[in-house]
Amino acid sequence: MPPSGVPRVALSRLPGERVRVVGADGERELPASELAAHVAEIEQDGARWVWDDTARWYPPLLEAGVRVARCHDLRLSRRILTRAPAVDRDLLEGDDADLWDRLGPAVAALPTLFPVDDRIEHLDAGVEDRRQLAAVAASSEAGRLRLLLAAESAGALAAAEMTHAGIPWSREVHERILDEQLGPRPPRGARPAELEALANELRELLRTPGLNPDSRPELLAALQRSGLTLTDVRASTLRRQTHPCIEPLLRYKRLSHLFSNNGWEWIDQWVRGDRLHPAYQPAGSSTGRWSSNGGGALSIPMQVRPAAVADEGWCLVVADVAQLEPRVLAGMSNDHALAGAARGADLYQAIVDDGAVASRAEAKVGMLGALYGATTGDSGRMLPALMRRYPRAMGLVEDAARAGERAQVVRTQLGRGSTIGGADDWGHTDEGAPADPDAQASRRRSWGRFTRNFVVQGTGAEWALCWIAELRNSLWRLGGQGALTARPHLVFFLHDEVVVHAPSELADKVTACLTEAAASAASLVFPDVSIDFPLNVTVVRSYAEAGK
């Protein structure tokens, strides 16, 4: 991702559905509807498109059959730069700076509901672009920040492309699953037959006629009347109990969740034709991970994955990174012992072979506990051993936790800064009264757990961004002709996992792209240390066959 030497073309919206295009060769204005027709000619010199929000500009271009090679997303980049410890915030001040700060994400699933502030609607992209370039150039970490902004922007392109393309989805398979488990589709507002039958069974077993199992207080009271000692009705709590009602109740909960979250209405809303179109929000979470604002891309349950089926003659290539976060920790802490363990397919087994702990299960729970800040239980017990063997890695997350407890900002490998966690409020309750020392200390520790995890989760997100940025380019180069969806293309991304939809005969080449992109990501994010990021890759017809 060469950061410089690429011509930049700034796009701004003008009143009257027109756009201004400012490039090295001058400036022109045209109707917004004609932009797609001019993209190829403007992009001939390999320009980078500079615009306020990829989610706003790119979907109509994709609809018009245009793929954009590279962009700079000013909104996402500004969010990074304003929070980056290595950036002088003053350099981001100036005309309309406050408006740029207020610029919210376009919600892909909805058109703009209310008239936005006219000044926000017609911000000048060129002005903000020059500010950001200057702020990066003046930073002591210009190189890493350029990489981060390029990867973030490429991710925004990939997100729009995935929503546009959609996951190949068989309505027929999905509805068969629903029918088998729930019965026929009920009228709106009614329970499916299977849920109603289970509800009746529970009413009998708990001797509570009229019980509504969806009401937690009702359910809890009925369970307590039946002699069970519990204070909540979570599945994990129920599983510890012995009573004839437990099995049907757990089944009720599972099916009820399927019905309401991924049932017929979900299909109607998010499946168009034979594609599922969830909406992604790049950097939607504070650590830089993506979130989803429509379609539930973060939790497509195993139960319905059989419905994700490749087109005839095509396949799904599913890949996930094995133990991304511990590997990232090895890289950023430069812990040679942990880096050694990370050099191979099974990091947890390597920790055992290292003599740090006795079993793979202990290695896993101990390492995850270290990343999340567990202090007690099985994982907390492993910490001293891990600390002895991997002092630099464990020291890094410990330092991050201590910094958070002192209300200091921490940063990822590429320079994304954590937000300040309302430290002003630590001394007070939510109602504004002075908090007691215990509550205060609890909030400090809580924020420490956040910053501890932030550095690792955030750097993991950066590695993954570089991975998909490289991947979308190499898949495009892999060839084929015509539109994006006529070639091998990304259809799904979730934290450390991707799905590519590709003609079956290209499966091997796609697999190679995935592996090479992972190697590129590793050397981009960790240029000075060699860490392996092994992938589990499977080539399948249906997503459900790719067991994790």
Next chain:
DNA sequence: CACTTTTGCGCC
């Protein structure tokens, strides 16, 4: 009544 918060579950 509309609105916000809480609960509990899904995913990593």
Next chain:
DNA sequence: AGGGCGCAAAAGTG
């Protein structure tokens, strides 16, 4: 006294 999310329904609030 273990991190990050979204979602739907129930429960709580004005």
